[in-house]
Each structure stands twice: as structure tokens, then as C-alpha cells.
Amino acid sequence: MEGPDVIACEQCPELVESRSQIVDGVGPADADLLFLGEAPGANEDEQGEPFVGRSGTVLDEALQDAGLARDDVRITNCVRCRPPDNRDPHKGELANCRGHLGRELAVVDPELVVTLGKVPSEHLLDRSVAVTKAAGDVVDVRLGGQGYRAVVSVHPAATLYDGSQRETFFGTIERAAEIAGVGGQDDGGQSNLGQF
Numbered sequence: 001m002e003g004p005d006v007i008a009c010e011q012c013p014e015l016v017e018s019r020s021q022i023v024d025g026v027g028p029a030d031a032d033l034l035f036l037g038e039a040p041g042a043n044e045d046e047q048g049e050p051f052v053g054r055s056g057t058v059l060d061e062a063l064q065d066a067g068l069a070r071d072d073v074r075i076t077n078c079v080r081c082r083p084p085d086n087r088d089p090h091k092g093e094l095a096n097c098r099g100h101l102g103r104e105l106a107v108v109d110p111e112l113v114v115t116l117g118k119v120p121s122e123h124l125l126d127r128s129v130a131v132t133k134a135a136g137d138v139v140d141v142r143l144g145g146q147g148y149r150a151v152v153s154v155h156p157a158a159t160l161y162d163g164s165q166r167e168t169f170f171g172t173i174e175r176a177a178e179i180a181g182v183g184g185q186d187d188g189g190q191s192n193l194g195q196f
């Protein structure tokens with residue numbers, strides 16, 4: 001089963017202007033891990049797939065390190081259209097797209113959502129989040145009347161600007177894979193859940 005598509009949404013006039021296409025989530029509709037980004041950038045807008053630019057390369061590397069392939073996980077964004085000049089999505093745009101995200105989460109019903117950066121973390125946790133400090137925190141969240149478990153992460157792009165964030169990002173993805181019970185468990189198959 002494929003996830004719910006956002007067909008011809010025109011709720012955000014500025015985004016309808018700036019997008020060349022709507023970028024929906026990709027990956028299995030029954031994935032255990034779901035990665036939530038902010039909004040498509042130029043590469044994503046061109047190719048119609050989330051996280052295919054430089055941030056996507058970092059995400060792919062971290063997944064590989066955790067024993068996962070891109071095709072094993074669901075990857076989506078809070079907002080599905082590219083904002084002009086790569087600005088952050090406005091509150092109203094996040095609100096307009098929230099229903100799409102809620103439906104996608106309800107279908108996929110992942111074991112764990114990984115919020116990639118400040119915008120998705122604050123959107124899902126519904127409070128301000130200092131992501132560098134909170135990276136790796138596991139929280140219970142609600143969206144569309146349903147509860148989910150989430151882990152806060154820095155955005156993969158942060159590793160490109162600040163090399164010290166690489167360890168934080170890769171460590172969070174590895175931890176997320178362990179919590180969700182997917183990927184390469186190099187501990188002889190024992191669960192590490194107790195430590196969380």
C-alpha cells in the first residue's frame with residue numbers, strides 16, 4: 001500500500017508560486033522509522049523526492065552506518081512545497097500541511113519518528129526546542145488524535161556547516177534505529193531499550 005498523496009493542494013498561494021511540484025513522502029507505508037524534515041529544497045523540488053540534495057547524502061550515510069537503506073524507512077516533510085528562496089515555512093503553511101502529515105503518520109504508524117532539525121521538532125512537539133541540546137531525546141507526541149514516539153535530531157545539513165554535529169547526528173540515527181528495532185544491531189541481538 002502506498003501512502004496518501006497530496007494531490008493538487010493549493011492552500012498556500014506563495015508556495016503554489018514557488019514550487020514546481022508537490023513533494024510527497026517516500027518509502028514503505030508500513031515503515032518502522034519515519035524521518036520528518038522541514039520542507040523541500042531546490043533539489044527536492046526538481047526531483048520530486050525528499051532529501052535528495054546534500055542533506056540527503058548525509059542522511060543516507062547515517063542510515064547506512066546504522067545498517068539501514070533509504071528504502072527501509074519513510075522520509076517526509078512537514079511542508080510539501082518548496083518555500084521561496086529556501087526560507088523557513090510560515091506558521092500558516094505548517095498548519096495548512098498538518099493534515100497531510102497527520103494522515104501520513106496515521107497510515108504509516110511508525111515505531112518512531114525522527115524529527116530532523118528545529119522546525120519539524122517544534123512542529124511535532126508543539127513547543128520550542130533547542131535541537132543541539134535536545135538531540136537524542138525521546139518524547140511522546142500527539143498528532144491528529146493519535147500518539148507517536150519521536151526522537152529529536154539535528155538537521156543533517158547542520159553537519160555540513162559544523163563538523164562537530166556529525167557525531168551527534170550519526171549517534172542519534174543509530175539510537176533511533178535501535179529504539180525502532182531496525183537496522184544492524186551489533187550487540188548480538190540484545191535489546192538496548194532499557195537504556196532509553
Ligand code: URA
Pocket residue numbers: 037038039040041044049050051052055077
Ligand atoms: N531539508 C529538509 O528539511 N527537507 C528536505 O526534503 C530536504 C532538505
